[in-house]
Amino acid sequence: MSNKKTKYIFVTGGVLSGLGKGITAASIGNMLKDRGLTVNMQKFDQYINVDAGTLNPAEHGEVFVTDDGAEADLDLGHYERFLHQNITADSSVMTGKIYQEVINRERRGEYLGKTVQVIPHVTEEVKRRARLSAASGDYDVQIVEIGGTVGDNEGFHFLEAARQMMLDEGRENVLYVHVVFLPYLKASDEVKTKPAQNSVRELRSIGIQPDVLIARTDYEIGEADIAKMSLYTNVEKEAILPLVTVKTVYEVPLIMENHKLDEVIMKKLKLEVKPRAHDGWEKLVENIKKDKPKLPIAVVGKYITMLDTYASMVEALKAACWVNGFDIELIWIDAEKLEQNDEATFSELKKAKGIVVPGGFGVRGTEGKILGVKYARENNIPYLGLCLGMQLAVIEFARNVANIPQATSQEFDEKSDSCVIHIMESQKTVTDKGGTMRLGGWDCVLKEGTKIADAYGSTNIRERHRHRYEFNNDFKEQLETAGLVLSGATPDGKLIETIELKDHPFFVAVQFHPEFTSRPQGGHPLFNAFIKAAGK
Numbered sequence: 261m262s263n264k265k266t267k268y269i270f271v272t273g274g275v276l277s278g279l280g281k282g283i284t285a286a287s288i289g290n291m292l293k294d295r296g297l298t299v300n301m302q303k304f305d306q307y308i309n310v311d312a313g314t315l316n317p318a319e320h321g322e323v324f325v326t327d328d329g330a331e332a333d334l335d336l337g338h339y340e341r342f343l344h345q346n347i348t349a350d351s352s353v354m355t356g357k358i359y360q361e362v363i364n365r366e367r368r369g370e371y372l373g374k375t376v377q378v379i380p381h382v383t384e385e386v387k388r389r390a391r392l393s394a395a396s397g398d399y400d401v402q403i404v405e406i407g408g409t410v411g412d413n414e415g416f417h418f419l420e421a422a423r424q425m426m427l428d429e430g431r432e433n434v435l436y437v438h439v440v441f442l443p444y445l446k447a448s449d450e451v452k453t454k455p456a457q458n459s460v461r462e463l464r465s466i467g468i469q470p471d472v473l474i475a476r477t478d479y480e481i482g483e484a485d486i487a488k489m490s491l492y493t494n495v496e497k498e499a500i501l502p503l504v505t506v507k508t509v510y511e512v513p514l515i516m517e518n519h520k521l522d523e524v525i526m527k528k529l530k531l532e533v534k535p536r537a538h539d540g541w542e543k544l545v546e547n548i549k550k551d552k553p554k555l556p557i558a559v560v561g562k563y564i565t566m567l568d569t570y571a572s573m574v575e576a577l578k579a580a581c582w583v584n585g586f587d588i589e590l591i592w593i594d595a596e597k598l599e600q601n602d603e604a605t606f607s608e609l610k611k612a613k614g615i616v617v618p619g620g621f622g623v624r625g626t627e628g629k630i631l632g633v634k635y636a637r638e639n640n641i642p643y644l645g646l647c648l649g650m651q652l653a654v655i656e657f658a659r660n661v662a663n664i665p666q667a668t669s670q671e672f673d674e675k676s677d678s679c680v681i682h683i684m685e686s687q688k689t690v691t692d693k694g695g696t697m698r699l700g701g702w703d704c705v706l707k708e709g710t711k712i713a714d715a716y717g718s719t720n721i722r723e724r725h726r727h728r729y730e731f732n733n734d735f736k737e738q739l740e741t742a743g744l745v746l747s748g749a750t751p752d753g754k755l756i757e758t759i760e761l762k763d764h765p766f767f768v769a770v771q772f773h774p775e776f777t778s779r780p781q782g783g784h785p786l787f788n789a790f791i792k793a794a795g796k
Contacts, residue, residue: 274459645769
């Protein structure tokens with residue numbers, strides 16, 4: 261390992277949550293990586309959960325899965341898409357994981373009888389995690405996003421650790437970026453900077469003076485507002501970026517560059533200022549913003565009111581549309597309304613040129629999703645099933661084609677003798693819910709000449725998993741005889757990974773989550789093939 265000193269950038273947020281700290285952090289990473297630096301990213305979350313696996317996606321958004329099997333916050337998906345590189349389990353740290361480690365050490369007697377406290381023991385563990393992640397790839401820059409909002413009591417240990425890092429690593433090796441919100445007051449027709457000023461004051465009271473201020477706003481602001489914020493926050497005007505809401509988040513790195521924020525950051529960290537090595541990102545944004553025909557794609561799910569629940573899938577669909585010369589028109593189909601034979605919902609489904617059933621857990625809404633699968637199969641509408649979307653496609657085919665009318669999943673009915681989907685052998689003795697599913701990247705072998713092998717351009721692939729249930733091989737022969745193509749399996753042939761239909765424009769379903777490995781530049785081969793079929 262080299263003796264170079266890793267630079268640390270800590271990204272915090274103030275005023276309110278949901279400002280886009282993850283996009284901000286990822287955009288900074290994008291800028292620095294395209295200038296030849298090695299960059300890693302990390303998320304510190306306040307929750308006392310050990311990982312994101314047991315969080316409700318309707319409240320917290322999707323659970324992103326890394327190749328090495330971590331169940332993580334959805335921001336790690338942004339990191340991977342903006343940096344075009346895999347992020348590891350070291351990059352997702354929740355408070356529960358920190359406290360778990362500290363308590364385990366205390367039980368082993370590693371603190372030598374000392375009273376265990378937030379400072380220094382918890383903060384030292386936070387810093388250890390940041391350094392461990394940075395050292396894992398000998399990175400030039402480690403970007404650490406601190407979840408929550410400055411002022412939240414439960415986030416103090418992360419902010420205090422970030423403050424101490426400047427003393428430990430040296431001022432030229434640590435940079436603080438603070439993301440704030442500027443609300444618009446209709447009565448006076450102006451954008452107000454006071455909440456941002458107060459947020460910085462609170463951050464400074466902890467001992468952190470931000471070096472860069474990202475001012476999120478829905479309205480343009482002038483030089484006078486920037487000067488005012490600079491005066492009251494002690495941040496130079498050139499280091500304050502008014503970031504107005506844009507059409508696509510992928511434009512944010514370019515906006516930062518237009519404001520010369522890249523130069524500000526590199527100079528403060530004493531890094532050599534270089535231009536982008538290539539124009540690929542500019543071409544991506546140019547393509548996104550270009551006028552293109554809309555392609556209506558239906559997503560049949562039960563969390564249709566919250567886009568973050570399916571964040572990676574939505575980004576994968578968008579990227580595939582851009583590759584194929586379309587803009588996506590997402591049609592959200594409420595699976596429960598489909599179950600109730602709601603005419604308006606069926607009318608919306610009929611507008612779709614392609615249908616997706618994403619992953620999920622539990623029985624709620626599954627009959628509606630099965631109706632979506634059936635509609636796609638019977639009407640030759642391109643279909644893509646992801647994880648649960650594959651399991652439901654097997655159930656639908658078994659019921660309506662293979663003459664297994666009571667076909668179901670063991671997840672929905674444990675007592676049924678028609679479980680074409682059943683619990684994995686490795687899961688039968690599992691009692692803990694957290695971190696115990698089949699997780700992370702697994703190899704898969706595809707059959708030559710199948711649609712999915714044609715899509716990937718290979719018969720050997722690797723994709724990420726997150727599930728407890730699988731295809732029941734007891735029904736393999738009956739389903740294959742009825743026409744179901746079992747097109748992919750684990751290298752040992754024991755676990756069915758992909759299915760498809762032969763006499764259908766595109767009907768492919770997979771047990772894994774290809775959306776996690778999709779990138780905005782180039783998309784994902786399976787999503788690209790699906791959108792290409794839908795575009796026809």
